[in-house]
Amino acid sequence: xxxTLTATIFIEGIIVLVYSRWREKPLLLILLTSLFANFxxxxxxxxxxxxxxxxxxxxxxxxxxxxxLIESLIFYRVRAEQLTLKEAMALxxxxxxxxxxxxxxxxx
Amino acid sequence: MPKFISRILPLVLLLLxxxxxxxxxxxxxxxxxxxxTNEGTESLIVSGIMYECDQPDCSDAQPLEEVAVQxxxxxxxxxxxxVAYGFKPYHRIELTFADGxxxxxxxxxxxxxxxxxxVTVREMDLLVEERFDFADFLRNIFNSVCCxxxxxxxxxxxxxxxxxxx
Numbered sequence: 659x660x661x662t663l664t665a666t667i668f669i670e671g672i673i674v675l676v677y678s679r680w681r682e683k684p685l686l687l688i689l690l691t692s693l694f695a696n697f698x699x700x701x702x703x704x705x706x707x708x709x710x711x712x713x714x715x716x717x718x719x720x721x722x723x724x725x726x727l728i729e730s731l732i733f734y735r736v737r738a739e740q741l742t743l744k745e746a747m748a749l750x751x752x753x754x755x756x757x758x759x760x761x762x763x764x765x766x
Numbered sequence: 767m768p769k770f771i772s773r774i775l776p777l778v779l780l781l782l783x784x785x786x787x788x789x790x791x792x793x794x795x796x797x798x799x800x801x802x803t804n805e806g807t808e809s810l811i812v813s814g815i816m817y818e819c820d821q822p823d824c825s826d827a828q829p830l831e832e833v834a835v836q837x838x839x840x841x842x843x844x845x846x847x848x849v850a851y852g853f854k855p856y857h858r859i860e861l862t863f864a865d866g867x868x869x870x871x872x873x874x875x876x877x878x879x880x881x882x883x884x885v886t887v888r889e890m891d892l893l894v895e896e897r898f899d900f901a902d903f904l905r906n907i908f909n910s911v912c913c914x915x916x917x918x919x920x921x922x923x924x925x926x927x928x929x930x931x932x
Binding site for chain 2: 701703704705707708711712714715761762763
């Protein structure tokens with residue numbers, strides 16, 4: 659689980675870094691929010707997979723959609739980040755797609 | 767200070783990259799670990815195939831395909847593991863040993879997201895026994911709950927930054 663979380667935080671951190679620089683948003687705050695969201699959502703993902711291990715793909719897909727929505731909401735709710743709901747959803751989609759895709763091909 | 771942190775943060779993130787590769791989780795993916803004990807003469811494992819089945823008698827056995835990181839792997843001739851994008855409910859393994867023997871196992875079930883098995887190498891076959899480690903299961907749940915708590919521990923820090931921004 660530590661490896662998963664570390665790799666996820668690293669990949670999502672890079673996306674946040676690029677996004678913050680590109681859209682001139684507060685990098686540190688968005689990174690911190692992303693870290694907070696990851697701790698919460700990765701825990702939920704692990705618990706769901708541990709409990710429903712016989713249904714890997716359905717559980718993974720449902721949880722990833724849930725994680726995307728939860729993280730969008732967290733990004734949006736932290737007002738100081740100056741993200742609109744659309745921006746928050748786009749950023750969350752980008753970081754989650756990146757970490758999900760990388761996760762499929764990384765042997766960790 | 768925040769500017770300084772924002773400059774060193776990418777470096778810190780770089781240092782967080784896991785340096786050892788472990789066939790474990792990011793995805794995360796279901797995983798199986800096989801430990802071996804020998805009843806007779808000990809011989810190193812040369813190669814192995816894992817069969818996946820939907821039927822309890824494994825009459826519909828298909829080898830576990832090697833796709834990206836998915837596959838059945840044996841290390842240094844003494845241990846094996848399998849990682850997959852979802853396992854079927856029943857399995858069977860076939861191992862070839864350095865002394866030329868090819869032995870088949872009994873049919874065994876997936877016992878968890880991370881499944882542990884003990885394989886007894888006998889003269890004529892392999893006996894795979896599930897090893898459900900309840901302590902391991904509890905540890906994973908505990909880690910998840912702790913991780914959840916750690917997320918909330920970050921909240922006050924976030925609030926400080928948010929106030930500063932305002």
